[in-house]
Amino acid sequence: MPKKRLVIIDYGVGNLHSVSRASSCCGVDVCVSNDPSEIERADFLLLPGVGAFSDAVESLDRNNVINPLKDAITNGKRVLGICLGMQLLFEKSSEFGASNGLGVLKGNVVPIMDHKLENEVIFKSPNMGWYQVHRLNEGAGLNSSVIDGSHGDFFYFAHSFVVNPSDEQVILASTKAGQVEFPSVVGRENLLGCQFHPEKSGEAGLSFLEQFFAT
Amino acid sequence: MCRKNFRLVARLDVKGANLIKGVQFEGLRVIGKPNDFSLKYYEDGADEIFFLDTVASLYERNNLSSIVRAASDDLFVPLIVGGGIRKLDDAVIAFDSGADKVALNTSAIKNPLLIESIAKRFGSQAVVVSVEAKKRSNLSEWEAYTDCGRERTGRDVVKWVSQIAEHGAGEVLITSVDKDGTKSGPDLDLIDAVSSDIKLPLLVGGGISSFEDVQKIYNFGRVDGVVIGAALHHGIVNIEVLRKQCLSQGMVLRKR
Numbered sequence: 001m002p003k004k005r006l007v008i009i010d011y012g013v014g015n016l017h018s019v020s021r022a023s024s025c026c027g028v029d030v031c032v033s034n035d036p037s038e039i040e041r042a043d044f045l046l047l048p049g050v051g052a053f054s055d056a057v058e059s060l061d062r063n064n065v066i067n068p069l070k071d072a073i074t075n076g077k078r079v080l081g082i083c084l085g086m087q088l089l090f091e092k093s094s095e096f097g098a099s100n101g102l103g104v105l106k107g108n109v110v111p112i113m114d115h116k117l118e119n120e121v122i123f124k125s126p127n128m129g130w131y132q133v134h135r136l137n138e139g140a141g142l143n144s145s146v147i148d149g150s151h152g153d154f155f156y157f158a159h160s161f162v163v164n165p166s167d168e169q170v171i172l173a174s175t176k177a178g179q180v181e182f183p184s185v186v187g188r189e190n191l192l193g194c195q196f197h198p199e200k201s202g203e204a205g206l207s208f209l210e211q212f213f214a215t
Numbered sequence: 216m217c218r219k220n221f222r223l224v225a226r227l228d229v230k231g232a233n234l235i236k237g238v239q240f241e242g243l244r245v246i247g248k249p250n251d252f253s254l255k256y257y258e259d260g261a262d263e264i265f266f267l268d269t270v271a272s273l274y275e276r277n278n279l280s281s282i283v284r285a286a287s288d289d290l291f292v293p294l295i296v297g298g299g300i301r302k303l304d305d306a307v308i309a310f311d312s313g314a315d316k317v318a319l320n321t322s323a324i325k326n327p328l329l330i331e332s333i334a335k336r337f338g339s340q341a342v343v344v345s346v347e348a349k350k351r352s353n354l355s356e357w358e359a360y361t362d363c364g365r366e367r368t369g370r371d372v373v374k375w376v377s378q379i380a381e382h383g384a385g386e387v388l389i390t391s392v393d394k395d396g397t398k399s400g401p402d403l404d405l406i407d408a409v410s411s412d413i414k415l416p417l418l419v420g421g422g423i424s425s426f427e428d429v430q431k432i433y434n435f436g437r438v439d440g441v442v443i444g445a446a447l448h449h450g451i452v453n454i455e456v457l458r459k460q461c462l463s464q465g466m467v468l469r470k471r
Contacts, residue, residue: 013337014337050337050341051336051338126340128385128416129221130262154469158385160340160385177220199291200293201292202292
């Protein structure tokens, strides 16, 4: 059986080596590209996790990737957004002034310290470290096996912003770091997003990716 | 108190193609191949791995890149790379070879704008400011050193650490020069002094060589992780065993 094809979208910033390598280890063919025809014929698309929101949006715009991406998503292409990539699926981010994301999921991206703070004297930002992911919603179809598999596992987080979805059903899992709880996995139909870096989360991360590529 | 998870970080000092270790950054001995040791630490469950280029000359740069590239092929945990990162392009090269974070020491003190420029492009979580601290004799003060404990800066460590957050770094890493490589326990006064007010994630190292050392540091409540080098390379501490000991004593860490 031929290998499935993953296209990793390139915002021109940071280390794509690890996520490419982790994905290859899961048995998919990996291509880093912004070419619309590559995007269209891919089995999976991945929005990687490094860089700043506004720079990534600018880069997507400059490379004319926004419309091909939105079309692919509307047509049911299986998409994974990691960290920044997950945040890009939403409507707006306040990082470095307001910037518009792809808007395929409703809601905003906000600083983690604004998210939910109860009696915590100092919450250190960025949130760096290994935290547990707790399943909240089943997630329909494609995403339910991925979320079942990762419930209770520890993953690596490194972020200063979190997503604030308008529809709570989209939150498949949450994570608590100190006293702050935030969405760690979101998903709807063909879309899946994770705030952590599966390519940096050891065995648990590789397992998460394997489950994604199996759907 | 609901605290954040504590991390166990392995540090590998690299010179050319070799893993080396000195005492107080002097008397460097070759221990073996960096990638063999980093693989072991990954398998034992290190939360992150820190490669420090102790020579950081232009010639040696290629060796570190290939070591990091090989590590990022097989080790799916965050890699921190430090040593000789003097300009944005050096950071770009480090990220391209597989680094997730760059650690700046000398250049952070001499040129704090570099911290901001790397953070702006790659995110603050990608920039660690590394501080080497040596105790001033007869005082409860520490002076910041650079170039792996070779050069004095005259700067007060506690004061410098309090300024780092404004420059956009995501994390601070403090190493005790006096304790480094000695395996004789950490400088607890130093850790107490820098951690009490710090708003950024803080990793500490230098001399850590037992579970008791780690527990004392954890109990300060404001430190986010420990960086261990010599004790690991000499087999005195095993990360997997250490993690189990920490968890059994109720410390909050990743469970594998």
